[in-house]
Amino acid sequence: xxxxxxxxxxEGLSARCIxxxxxxxxxxxxxxxxxxxxxxxxxxPGRSDDINDAVxxxxxxxxxxxxxxxxxxxxxxxxxxxxxxxxxxHPSVQRVRVWVDKPSALRFARTVGVEITRGR
Numbered sequence: 001x002x003x004x005x006x007x008x009x010x011e012g013l014s015a016r017c018i019x020x021x022x023x024x025x026x027x028x029x030x031x032x033x034x035x036x037x038x039x040x041x042x043x044x045p046g047r048s049d050d051i052n053d054a055v056x057x058x059x060x061x062x063x064x065x066x067x068x069x070x071x072x073x074x075x076x077x078x079x080x081x082x083x084x085x086x087x088x089x090h091p092s093v094q095r096v097r098v099w100v101d102k103p104s105a106l107r108f109a110r111t112v113g114v115e116i117t118r119g120r
Contacts, residue, residue: 004041004042004043005039006039006040006041006042006043007038007039007040008037008038008040008042008055008057009035009036009037009038010034010035010036010038010057010060010061011035011036012033012034012035013033013034013035013036013061013064013065014031014032014033014034015031015032015034015065015068015069016030016031016032016068016069017029017030017032017068017069017070017071017072017073017079018030018071018072018073019032019071019072019073019074019075019076019079019102020074020102020105021074021075026072030102030104031102031103031104032068032076032079032100032101032102032103033099033100033101033103033111033113034064034068034083034098034099034100034101035098035099035101036060036064036083036087036096036097036098036099037096037097037098038055038057038060038087038090038093038096039093039094039095039096039097039119040055040090040092040093040094041092041094042054042055055090055092055093056090059090060086060087060090060093063086063089064083064086064087067082067086068083076100076102076105076112076113076114077114077116079100080098080099080100080114080115080116081116081118083098083100084096084098084116084118085118088118088119088120094119094120095117095118095119095120096117096118096119097115097116097117098115098116098117098118099113099114099115100113100114101113
């Protein structure tokens with residue numbers, strides 16, 4: 001884990017995927033909202049101003065969106081776990097917190113979500 005407390009936040013990432021256990025949920029893609037909190041030591045890119053020293057959050061976003069949009073999970077917990085694994089593939093990311101919200105999960109509720117934290 002980064003001893004600096006440095007973080008990169010990706011908030012409000014929106015995607016559509018097959019998610020859910022009910023028959024109706026398996027027919028059409030649903031909206032999910034993702035927040036990702038990447039923990040990494042950002043001193044080197046802060047000093048060098050060089051993308052090669054940084055955690056390229058654009059690349060991570062593309063990989064996460066590719067995963068989500070091609071996925072077909074039953075549980076948002078499983079989706080969150082898969083997203084965390086993708087984020088931890090980057091060697092500089094030491095810990096990640098992932099929030100997955102499923103806005104259409106419960107009638108009369110704005111959203112239902114899970115939050116997980118995973119590290120090396």
